[in-house]
Amino acid sequence: MKKLYTLLLMCLTTFAYSQKKDGKDEIKFVENKGWKIIQILNTTFSATFTDNFTSLQSSENWDLYNGEGVSKSTIQDNRLKIKFSDKGRLRVPISEAPMSLMQNNFDITAVFDKNSNSMFQGVIFGYKDGRNYSSITFSPLYKLMIYERNEDGILTGDDEKKNIYAIPNYDNELRIKKADGVIIVYFNGVKAYEIPDLKLSGNGIGIVAGGNKSMNEAMTKYINVNIIIPDEVANGIDKKINVVKLKKTNGVYSVPVELNGVLKIDFIFDSGASDVSISPDVALTLLKTGTIKQEDWLEGAYYKFADGSTAKSKRFRLNSIKLGNKIIKNVTCSISNSIDAPMLLGQSVLSKFGKYTFDNINQKLILE
Structure with missing residues (x-):
């Protein structure tokens, strides 16, 4: 199964854009006569x-x-x-x-x-x-x-x-x-x-x-x-580009995230959220794994939720968050006040992973 598919390009009528790595074009986007073309590592990946x-x-x-x-x-x-x-x-x-x-x-x-x-x-x-x-x-x-x-x-x-x-x-x-x-x-x-x-x-x-x-x-x-190129070619490229499969439920995207190297769980991408937010039962699971220490707890803060309400949440420092094959450390995490609350991954946190692109057509997140 492919890990990488065609990107949804929100673009002008004619454009050319490239992401460089070590002075070389890693990902290049071009439009020509109505075709939106993606080249990855000098290979035409999709059109x-x-x-x-x-x-x-x-x-x-x-x-x-x-x-x-x-x-x-x-x-x-x-x-x-x-x-x-x-x-x-x-x-x-x-x-x-x-x-x-x-x-x-x-x-x-x-x-x-x-x-x-x-x-x-x-x-x-x-x-x-x-x-x-x-x-x-x-x-x-x-x-x-x-x-x-x-x-x-x-x-x-x-x-x-x-x-x-x-x-x-x-x-x-x-x-x-x-x-x-x-x-x-x-x-x-x-x-x-x-x-x-x-x-x-x-x-x-x-x-x-x-x-x-x-x-x-x-x-x-x-x-x-x-x-799009065949699976065997895409898989070769995929090893060099960090790709995460998205899940879409009722119009909402979620991504699989690993917390503190011990717990894997799906998080909803929330552009309005500033931190990582988890439910109390997930926090309890992390406590049981022994990966949250006394020194990791932070002062509480007030958060505004999607429905407009505000509440004070307990906060602690996550040792690590892994998304795809990338890891960031020392991430602030808040604990919601409801066991039914969704797991939220804020845009400010996602941006710490570097440049990213959402492929809405094929439900992929590409971290460059």
């Missing part, structure tokens, strides 16, 4: 592309075709629209992926508007040219999904699945996920295909649709592409 077609810059990321033929594509009304005046088929690719789809894992999700009335629509991937590509398309009207694989213009993979889970008057979600050499296709959350050992010709990804005079419009509302 993410997301578009909900609400920005005027969306059109810069797509190879839109607006010729005089039977089909054309535009970005309009927060949708990628493909329109047909006669029978035809059209591919609308995004800028080519900066990582190999064949050598890496990927996850593609596209949401198609419920008002689409084309013959079929879907996702094209592993695209090299018009003779080499793979595609997954569907038709809500006929409740049919089709998988195609073309090599040098020859159809080497062809399969259809009937009675797909399509609900009238609802948007449809198509997800194509590759991991460990296997591609799994989901339609509206239901597994439709499992394709082992699929050979991909290129790194192109895009939307594809077909239509005619009466079935003449395909509309895409959202697409997200996440490409």
Whole structure:
């Protein structure tokens, strides 16, 4: 299982940022043609592309075709629209992926508007040219999904699945996920295909649709592409970068922390908390381990809690806190007045571990 995944980048339209260690770039963030790229230790670690077609810059990321033929594509009304005046088929690719789809894992999700009335629509991937590509398309009207694989213009993979889970008057979600050499296709959350050992010709990804005079419009509302290096490569990088897996419960993140080298427990990250805060039963457990000495006790202090109330709490000095493979020493810890109180890790304490980044997409905390 990977320990490190794609970062959620809260960034400007174009940026480049690097974290240096010993004069060398350790982590580098770059955005190029809509792709958010992360490089770690000079290895391209992940690339993410997301578009909900609400920005005027969306059109810069797509190879839109607006010729005089039977089909054309535009970005309009927060949708990628493909329109047909006669029978035809059209591919609308995004800028080519900066990582190999064949050598890496990927996850593609596209949401198609419920008002689409084309013959079929879907996702094209592993695209090299018009003779080499793979595609997954569907038709809500006929409740049919089709998988195609073309090599040098020859159809080497062809399969259809009937009675797909399509609900009238609802948007449809198509997800194509590759991991460990296997591609799994989901339609509206239901597994439709499992394709082992699929050979991909290129790194192109895009939307594809077909239509005619009466079935003449395909509309895409959202697409997200996440490409990441395989487990064995990620694990090698992970040994050099401190990564902690987050847990998310009811929208709240927690991190596993080791106290005084004897007790491991999950703490909630609280940006408003100044110290570490534990419940009385956890404090009692530490006392029983003999790791809290008489000289560790401090004068009490008043604390303001999330509900606005204040109370005086007993305080003591933790000998050590371990997060991932990093340890800080002599940390002030308060004891809450309720056994049901959550374990809190304040931002001021977390900052003592050095520069950190939250990966909200894949629930990781990276300590640099």
